[in-house]
Amino acid sequence: MIEKLYSDFDPDIVVRSAQGKTFDQGLVDLEQLKAIEGVENLSRATEEIVVIKHEKKWVNATMAGVDASFLKISRMKNHMVDGKPILASKGSDLALIGASLLDKLGGFIPERSGYETVQIYAPRRDAKVSLGGNPFKIRMINVAGRINFNREVNAERIVVPLEFSREMLNYGEDISGVYVDVNDKYANDQVKEAIQTKLGDDFRVITNYEKNELIYKTSRTEKIMVIVILVFIFILAAFNLVASLTMLFVEKKDNLLTLSAMGARQKDIFRIFFFEGLLISGKGIVYGLILGYGICILQLKASLLTMPNSGGESFPIQLSFLDGLMIIGLVSVLSFVFSYFPVKILMNKFNSRAF
Numbered sequence: 001m002i003e004k005l006y007s008d009f010d011p012d013i014v015v016r017s018a019q020g021k022t023f024d025q026g027l028v029d030l031e032q033l034k035a036i037e038g039v040e041n042l043s044r045a046t047e048e049i050v051v052i053k054h055e056k057k058w059v060n061a062t063m064a065g066v067d068a069s070f071l072k073i074s075r076m077k078n079h080m081v082d083g084k085p086i087l088a089s090k091g092s093d094l095a096l097i098g099a100s101l102l103d104k105l106g107g108f109i110p111e112r113s114g115y116e117t118v119q120i121y122a123p124r125r126d127a128k129v130s131l132g133g134n135p136f137k138i139r140m141i142n143v144a145g146r147i148n149f150n151r152e153v154n155a156e157r158i159v160v161p162l163e164f165s166r167e168m169l170n171y172g173e174d175i176s177g178v179y180v181d182v183n184d185k186y187a188n189d190q191v192k193e194a195i196q197t198k199l200g201d202d203f204r205v206i207t208n209y210e211k212n213e214l215i216y217k218t219s220r221t222e223k224i225m226v227i228v229i230l231v232f233i234f235i236l237a238a239f240n241l242v243a244s245l246t247m248l249f250v251e252k253k254d255n256l257l258t259l260s261a262m263g264a265r266q267k268d269i270f271r272i273f274f275f276e277g278l279l280i281s282g283k284g285i286v287y288g289l290i291l292g293y294g295i296c297i298l299q300l301k302a303s304l305l306t307m308p309n310s311g312g313e314s315f316p317i318q319l320s321f322l323d324g325l326m327i328i329g330l331v332s333v334l335s336f337v338f339s340y341f342p343v344k345i346l347m348n349k350f351n352s353r354a355f
Helices: 002-007 030-035 069-075 099-104 149-157 162-169 188-199 213-251 255-259 266-303 321-351
Strands: 013-017 039-054 057-066 081-082 092-097 114-123 138-147 156-163 177-184 204-209
Touching: 002 039, 002 188, 013 188, 030 039, 030 114, 030 177, 039 069, 039 162, 057 099, 057 149, 057 162, 092 099, 092 149, 092 177, 092 321, 099 138, 099 149, 114 162, 114 255, 149 156, 177 188, 188 204, 213 266, 213 321, 255 266, 266 321
Parallel strands: 057 156, 092 138
Antiparallel strands: 013 177, 013 204, 039 057, 039 114, 039 177, 081 138, 092 156, 114 138
């Protein structure tokens, strides 16, 4: 889920200037970048904070100017709430806007015309402050669709054609960066090294993992924390097993004396209660796995739970055979420990007639 939310909009690799915010696109040979092994696609990009107005509502946003190839890089058609994944139609520039951002503006994509109209206020580059002067450049643009990636993109981003953004920002031939889409057969770090070698120290080459390092580290450690919590819950639940075995031992005390008088060995009595504990645990493991996998399958098929502010997208579920084996292994080890030692202690008390 993390990779889907953040890796689709954030390209696999971003090339930026090591010296400033923008750089002349002529300093980067795009054809040479495309020729690097592992590079699937490219898109030039500009990024700037702007103000968007719709009727009487104003919001701050980040305007991303991109080439049409970005629609393919970001798998835009898979993240549309409504409207169309296009940046131009009949010679007119179009925009794609975050779903939450358009909601803040009180706008919507009408079915009849298919477009909503907003005004974009972009700061004038190198403008001098003067009384009565307008520090913003204002353009109107039609919005072709609402997009749904993650909370940050949904609440802050508006995507426009590259030339539209450069004209608004007075960038000329400057760009903020180059987005690089890496072929799935290649590792991002491997392609990053090749690009960095080609461009030199004047440019910073960043992978999506480095850009969202905290998010990915958090997602990796989350599973470990869940396992630790589950083990703690298993340990607490195991005390029920200890209580059940103790009560059973007390109830069958007279029967145990009879069995002992008939010649039953201590290890035979021990095995009876030890295997009884394993049977109780085994039944819990089987029922638990059936119930757990059943709920997961229902979520996959019927989407019982949906994520908030996601346009009805269901909570992601991934069935893993290895996770099932891990759970069986953990519970089996705990079942063995909490069956063996309590029964051992009970047998010692029985032999000493401590009951």
